[in-house]
Amino acid sequence: MEATEKTVAMPPQRPRFDRVQLNTRVRVEIEQTLQRFVVDHNTTVQSSVDLALAEFLAARGYPLPEDDGRSR
Secondary structure, three states, rough: OOOOOOOOOOOOOOOHHHHHHHOOOOOHHHHEEEEEHHHHOOOOOHHHHHHHHHHHHHHHHOOOOOOOOOOO
């Protein structure tokens, strides 16, 4: 990887956290791009959306609480 390339986090393949249902609608283009990403990176929609929301919230001052191991 060149020094100018940005390193981004990749979603874990099999996270083991307690989960809740989050119902939302997204633009068709976002869903299509997400499906391509999932296939290209051998991951899941669940893991990708989970990581994306965690990064979005942390960047805006809402980091997730530290994992104490109970969620796994």
